[in-house]
Amino acid sequence: MRFARITLGLLLALSGLLAAIAGAVAAFWLVGPDNTITTPRRELASTGLAVVTAPSLLDRHGPTLRVSASGDKPLFIGVGQDLDVRDYLSGTAHTRLIQFDPPATFGTQELRGDTKKLTPPGELDWWVAQSAPGAQAVTWPIQDGVYDVVVMNADGTPAVGAQVTFGVEVHRLFGICLLVLGAGVVVLALGLALVLRRRPVGREIADTTEIPVITNTRIPVLVSTAPAARDEREEVENAPAYRVSPFHPDRVSPFAPLADDPTSVEDAPVEKPVPAPAVRPAPVRPGPAVPAVPAAPMFMSPAAVARAKSPVLIGAGASQRYDEPAQPTYAEPAEEARTADESPETVPLAVSPEFEKSDEAVRRTAALLASGALLLTATSCGLVPPKNTMTAADSRPAVTLADAQAVVQRYNQLNNQANKARDGKLAATIEGNPTLAQTQAGFLIGRKLDAAGKDVSKPFSYTDPEIGAPQFTSYPMRFVVSSGVSDAPGNHQLGVWQRENAGSPWLLTHSVYPPKAVELPSVDGLRTPTxxxxxxxxxxxxxxxxxxxxxxxxxxxxxxxxxxxxxxxxxxxxxxxxxxxxxxxxxxxxxxxxxxxxxxxxxxxxxxxxxxxxxxxxxxxxxxxxxxxxxxxxxxxxxxxxxxxxxxxxxxxxxxxxxxxxxxxxxxxxxxxxxxxxxxxxxxxxxxx
CATH class of the missing domain: 3.10.450 (Nuclear Transport Factor 2; Chain: A,)
Structure with missing residues (x-):
């Protein structure tokens, strides 16, 4: 059992040490109190227009992504759906991150294409997260779906150079690392306790050696024929009838009464023995009494001690003295042999008290370790971000409600400026055909018929816009607006805004003005037709x-x-x-x-x-x-x-x-x-x- 205990202790100590080191490194080097795993700053450069992550790199959702960058030029960092990013960078030269090996090894792929300046990314509204001007950092809770991270120059020009760090914030990660550290310390202490534990000296001596009993050797047994003793003399009468150890003739039995014992066998009454059969030989009496000498130390197991004290070896209730003649009787040989066979020589290891105690300690240790492992597993499994399930082709609303209202508000402002100046180029930044064709024709007619500008359109705006934004899986995308007209209270405005590609602005392409007497269909829940x-x-x-x-x-x-x-x-x-x-x-x-x-x-x-x-x-x-x-x-x-x-x-x-x-x-x-x-x-x- 000592070998098993030491082996188990060493294994526990080693496991605890490794867990403690891992927990400490994770808590105070990789994670930190902000629960964020951060990569070292890495140089990412592209001769093209952007550095963009492949969709496969953000294949889990739940944690918070943190990206920061710095460079010689003002940089833009954005996170967008792959549907938008792919269309925005379509046909352009850029660098794609296709592999990430912690802590800071990236695999890149260079894509060839055009290097013409793109629409500045800050002017686009489809980013789900983007850096503020001058901040060059973004924080985004990773969502289920196909998303890309883009780093590019803020003005949309080529030749991107940036020092970038990526971080992932996982809720309760620092606490879990501390828990692993504490569990490792506990397991280490438990293992050391098992290795360094020493058993009591007396128990070690008692359990060291067992003296086997030779079952084929017959030992004479004195059987008393006296009647049953009274209660007050029972202890004296049950005392052994001889001093000589049955294991060695010149040693005094450690179980014999001491010389100064007042209940010594010399004082015991002598009972008349029962005559023995003539065929039985008389026992050999010991020689003259000699002074009692301490018995040599013997290493005996509890089983051997019990066997030495049993009546089979010493006799129960013998009252005769060895210096007086007597006729001892003998147990029948068959009975003696049967008794010797039935009496256990040694206690099996599996049922010994020491084994049971050690086995119980092992079971408790295993239960403690299993409970700790279950706790760590239960708490850690909740930290593993789930895999993305939206792996099919992207589909999203053409625009959010807030972005659509911002588009209408921007149109109101620029349209009034274009109308006042009859500026067809400015109108082209907010309108597309056929509306643009009508607007530019109206400007041409106005300049011809009203060269002095006395009949310029008064400022107006679309009021209380209601937005209908269908789902799209590709560009162009469109949304519908139903609104009032500030300078025409008797009419509605019903228009379609369209974005031709991810890098183009929203343009008003179709616009009609039905009278309010006409009931318009609701634009809520509009969808593209199948x-x-x-x-x-x-x-x-x-x-x-x-x-x-x-x-x-x-x-x-x-x-x-x-x-x-x-x-x-x-x-x-x-x-x-x-x-x-x-x-x-x-x-x-x-x-x-x-x-x-x-x-x-x-x-x-x-x-x-x-x-x-x-x-x-x-x-x-x-x-x-x-x-x-x-x-x-x-x-x-x-x-x-x-x-x-x-x-x-x-x-x-x-x-x-x-x-x-x-x-x-x-x-x-x-x-x-x-x-x-x-x-x-x-x-x-x-x-x-």
């Missing part, structure tokens, strides 16, 4: 666009008119065109007039929460006047003179319009007609032939 959604509609958006163009071309009596629900704006435009045809045909130099509409571009379709489709269309219109043979004509006044002034035409005159239309296509199951919410024209050209 094939199943389109199959349930009253008509496909492309077919509806063609039918609407035919309806406007043919007028109120066109066959397609029954497919649409008339609205004030549509009715007013049809009435205006009919009057223009009559008045123009009455001119002597005009032989006839035609008015033709046609779809332009692909419709933008969104599915509402009710299952209907909100569709934005673009139509072109050519209003053509044929000149009478032998006559000539030219534009002398009006908006058309902004595009063609005092130029004589002998065949035709034409005016070109661009219309933005918003319609609602109901589900086929309703049987309703298509509702035209608004149609807003703008003259964009004029001339002749």
């Amino acid at each position: 094939a199943a959604d389109l199959s349930k509609l009253q008509g496909r958006p492309e077919a509806v666009a063609k039918d609407l163009a035919a309806y406007l071309t043919g007028g109120k009596s066109a066959p397609q008119s029954k497919l649409f629900t008339p609205t004030p704006s549509l009715t007013n435009m049809l009435d205006l065109r009919a009057k223009s045809k009559v008045s123009d045909t009455a001119q002597p130099y005009i032989a006839g007039v035609t008015d033709t509409f046609a779809p332009s571009g692909a419709p933008l379709t969104f599915i509402t929460a009710s299952g209907d489709a909100l569709v934005f269309l673009t139509l072109t219109e050519r209003y053509l006047q044929r000149v009478e043979p032998g006559s000539n004509a030219y534009w002398t006044s009006g908006e058309a003179t902004a595009f063609s002034s005092m130029v004589k035409y002998t065949q035709t005159l034409h005016q070109d319009y661009l219309h933005q239309v918003a319609v609602v296509i109901p589900a086929r199951s309703t049987g309703d007609a298509v509702q035209v919410l608004s149609i807003d024209p703008q003259l964009v050209g004029a001339g002749g032939a």
Whole structure:
């Protein structure tokens, strides 16, 4: 047992020492009281436009990521979804971190491409976390999904050089490290206690050697024939009847009475022995009494001591003295042999008290270690960040509510500046076609007809915007805004903002102004259409666009008119065109007039929460006047003179319009007609032939 105890103690001491060292190193060198594991500062450089992590490096979520950088130029640090980062850096030269081996070894991959300046990253709103100007550090709780960390120059120029450190903050990590340190110290102390523990001297002597008993040797046994002793003399009568040790004739038995014992056998009464059979030989009596000498030390186990005290060896209740004649009786040989066989010579190790105590100590130690391991496992498992589950293609709303409101607010500010200065270039930073084409045509007409700038548009803004942001998996992305108009209380504004790619700004591409008398569909819960959604509609958006163009071309009596629900704006435009045809045909130099509409571009379709489709269309219109043979004509006044002034035409005159239309296509199951919410024209050209 001593060998097993020392072996177990050494193992525990070694394990505890290793755990204590690991806990101390982790707590005070790797982690620290801020619960953050930080890599050493590392030089990361790229001749391209950015240094970006591969999506596989951020494959777990939960902890807090901390990134800081410093360099010769102002730097930008941002975290974005791979969907946005990938599109933003598409086709550009940059460096990608594809491997990380703690504590500070990175594997990189150089991607070739264009090195033209990108849109400054600070102007983009799709970053989920970004550094403040001049801070060059970012803190971000890692989310489930595919994300990238980007380090680049703040102005979007190439040649990035930065000293970067990465850190991961794990909640309660420092406390767990201290717990490991404490557990290691406890296990180390327990192991040392087992190794250095010494057993009592007396027990070691008693347990050192066991004297085996030879079972084949017969030892004479004196059996008393006296009647049972009384209670007051029972102890004396049970005293051994001889002084000689049964193990050696010249040694005094350590269990014999002492010489000065008042209850010595000399004082014991002599009982008459029972006559023994004649065939039994008389026992050999010991010689003259000799002074008692201390017995030599004997190492006896508890089993040997018990056997030496048993009546089989010493006899129970013998009352005869060895100096008087007696006729001892003998136990039967078979009975003696059976008794000797049944009497245990040694106690088995597995049932000895020392073994049981040691085994209990081992069990307690094992239980303590198991409890500690279970505690450490339970507390540590909660620290392991879970693997990302959103590993499929990214999908996200086109914009957050706050970012969309910021886009509308920015538009209000810049649009008023552009309108006041009739600045088409400034308008191009906030608008896209077809809205931009209408705006720039309006600026051109305004400069022609109002050169003094007396009829400049008054400032206005879109009020109380409601945002509808569908989910997208790729660019371009779009969101819809339904709002009021500050200078037109009788109208709504319904517009579409679009971002062509991750590096471009949000631009207002479609904008119509339906009257407030027209009920608009809710933009809450808008989504991009699927094939199943389109199959349930009253008509496909492309077919509806063609039918609407035919309806406007043919007028109120066109066959397609029954497919649409008339609205004030549509009715007013049809009435205006009919009057223009009559008045123009009455001119002597005009032989006839035609008015033709046609779809332009692909419709933008969104599915509402009710299952209907909100569709934005673009139509072109050519209003053509044929000149009478032998006559000539030219534009002398009006908006058309902004595009063609005092130029004589002998065949035709034409005016070109661009219309933005918003319609609602109901589900086929309703049987309703298509509702035209608004149609807003703008003259964009004029001339002749």
